[in-house]
Amino acid sequence: MRAVYFKDRNIELIETEKPQLSEGEALLKVIIAGICNTDIELHKGYYGFEGVPGHEFVAIVEECPDNPEFIGKRVVADINIADSSYSGDPRHAPGRNVIGIANHDGAFAEYLKAPVSNLYVVEDSVATQAAVFAEPLAAALEVSQQIHITADMRVMVLGDGKLGILTALALRIYNPNVLLIGKHADKLAIAADQGVATYCIESVEALSELAVKHGRYDLVVEATGSESGLAYAIDFVRPEGTVVAKTTSHKPTLINLAKVVVDEISIVGSRCGDIGLALSTLEHGLIDVSGLIEAEYNFDQFLSAFEHACRKGSKKILVRM
Template identity: 50%
Template sequence: MNALVFTGTGLAMEERPIPLPGPGEARIRVTMAGICNTDVELYQGYYGFSGVAGHEFTGVVDRAPDQPELEGLGVTAEINCGCGACLDCLAGDPRHCPTRTVIGIVARQGAFAQYLVVPITNLHLLPKGVDDTQAVFTEPLAAALEIAEQVHLTPRTKTLVLGDGKLGLLIACALRVFCPSLVCVGKHPEKLAVAQAHGVKTIHVSGPDQYARHIGEFGRFDVVVEATGSENGPALALDWVKPRGTLVAKTTSRNPSLIDMARVVVDEIRIQGSRCGDFSWALSFLEQGLVEVTRLVEEIYSFDRFEEAMARAMTPGAKKVLVKF
């Protein structure tokens, strides 16, 4: 099979053996993959990563010896693969298994290859009527919806999403279902226009000096989701949170973030980390058409044009770049 390898200094298309599924595993023939900011950071050296990345994908079950009835079905898969025996796994939370592998990120081959092997327990069947271009958003949409599981959101919750990157834009469009008055702050008018098409109110800023003016205009918020992708984002987001409000942190950056903990203590602000979410809920959202994810697609490239796809994904202001196999 062909596999796109992050070498630590660049990209290389390699011919590799087609993997064999072990007990309790299925082999997936990849049909579509998405490039997210984590992939870009891995390519740029985050975690000292080398190998086959890619964790947003759809495919068809090619082989599943333990459950052959799955063969030929369209699927996506949760990315965290737990040991199955630790306290977290036994409690039903393999996402926090201390020895977990993570598809395309930690010690497990990712989806930038023609085939990959995943645990059958991680598989989710694609609903009828949801095509690959939509279903490839399952993982990031689940991450967006995780916020609604962690924080109590109502139509009266004054909510702000800071950042109009790939994830920030998706969060704004998804959470608007719960908070119709949600506001998204970003730097890219064309991306904010996508949010506006979903009914999201937006604030365009072109420089750091503009934030204070808009805080004065809109006031502070009950919930602020920090999705800037920058280590400076949490400190900036803190300025928008009202006393006893909640700051939801979505950014993982190569450099550590600094925030004013005195402000957190005095204003009794809750900080909530947020990572992966419920795939079933995300697929239900897609099936019901609650988020028009195809509006978030920048361009679709064939797998043999992956280097072009990565370059496009790294372009400032780019939306989601997809790779078709």
């Protein structure tokens, strides 16, 4: 089969064998995959990754010896794989494998394997191009599972990248007054068209003035991917409020810890979420992700697709197998 291989910051298109199944696993034929910022960071050397990347995907179950009822089903997958003896949250299992990220080859290939227990069947009402957003949408929805959000809260999302937009749309389900702040009018319009209040700034420095003008918020989600984003989020949150750190930066982050202590601000890390909840959200039409798609490439155009995804400000790039 054909696959993409990351090694030493290089990208190779290789021919390799189909994955061999172990007990409880299924062989998946990939239909479509999305290029994520995490994939870009892996290419730069994040985690010291070497292997087949790709963790946002939709696939057809081709082989499933232990659960043949899954054969032919269109599926997405929870990417976190814990040892079968682990009884806690697989997202935080010590030594866990993560599809396309850590110790488990991913979806930038014609085939991959995954535990049947990680699979979620996609209903016919959900388009494949929407279902491929299940993993990032689950991450966006995770904020609402960590924080009790009420309709009267003042909620802000900083950053109009793909995850920032998805997070604002996800929070909009629970709170009608979510404010999304970013620097790109065209991206903000994707959220605005679905009822999210938006504010476009010309520079990051304008955030300090904006904090004074708009006052403090009960909940601020940092989704800028910038090393300075968390510090700005702390400027916006009220005393005893909550900041959710949704993105990471490979550069060190400096914050005013005195302000966090004196104002008794809670900082909550937020990562992967519930794939089932994300699919249900798509099935019920609560969020339209189509505006986030910028381009779709064929698999043999992967290098061009990846270059496109690396362009600053690009939206979601999909690769069809």
